[in-house]
Amino acid sequence: MALLLVAQGLQKTFQRTQGDLPVLTGCDLNLDSGEAVAIIGASGAGKSTLLNLLGGLDAPDGGSVLHHGRPLDFSSLRALTTWRQQTVGFIFQFHFLLPDFTALENLLIPARIRHRLTPADRERAAWLLDVLELTDRQDHLPGELSGGEQQRVAVARAFMNRPQIVLADEPFGNLDPERGERLGQLLFDLRRQEGIGMVIVTHDLELAGRADRVLRLEAGLLALAQAEVDA
Ligand SMILES: Nc1ncnc2c1ncn2[C@@H]1O[C@H](COP(=O)(O)OP(=O)(O)OP(=O)(O)O)[C@@H](O)[C@H]1O
Ligand SMILES: [Mg+2]
DSSP states (O other), rough: OOSSEEEEEEEEEETTTTTEEEEEEEEEEEEEOOOOEEEEOOOOOSSHHHHHHHTSSSSSSSEEEEEETOOTTTTTTTHHHHHHHHHHEEESSSSSOOTOOHHHHHHHHHHHHHHHHHHHHHHHHHHHHHTTTHHHHHTTOOOOOOOHHHHHHHHHHTTTTTSSSEEEEEEETTSOHHHHHHHHHHHHHHHHHOEEEEEEEEEHHHHHHHSEEEEEEETTTEEEEEHHHHH
């Protein structure tokens, strides 16, 4: 069976009036079903850019992303959006919760976009809120939640639609190490329990060490970085 997600020779250059900025120069990545890969690398190395390409939020200048062997088709934005909604859960570097909706409503929005809400959706939302220890905060607006609670809602939201792939971009970067550690454990437990493939960008080598493989993004390329994590 084809791999869950494959990146082949991904290239991305940002065009600016001051000159071109090549960020990715040929990234290759294989993600198996249910596998977790961590990506580390310096600030500005292109980690968020890479996740945006993997999740079809942005088109590469060269190379391709394949899901179960089929390349993402950027010529049909509608088909791409549907694919994304059905396949990918994003946890962004900045959580992007909708400020006028409660924690529970933020969770239900991805399901509501796809279909009428069902009792099963509400059950899943309640279960995720329970797993992430948020049940007593479900009626809070994002502005009424702590930073860590907001990130937990963002994690729950990413899993809501039972995605095949979770793309997590430095999800706990703004939390104190102890809370980050606990949430990291919850995130990895949740993805293992549901058999979800995950690419997680993190500066935290301990969190990265929970993944099946660790890659470093440097000079526009991905390379194995296991030794750094084991050290
Ligand atoms: N839309 C854009 N236009 C021009 N340059 C951009 C754009 N987006 C990102 N860049 C540049 O591309 C480089 C990579 O950005 P990216 O956000 O992918 O880095 P990162 O590895 O995620 O960094 P961090 O760890 O700080 O989040 C940076 O130097 C950034 O300034
Ligand atoms: Mg980033």
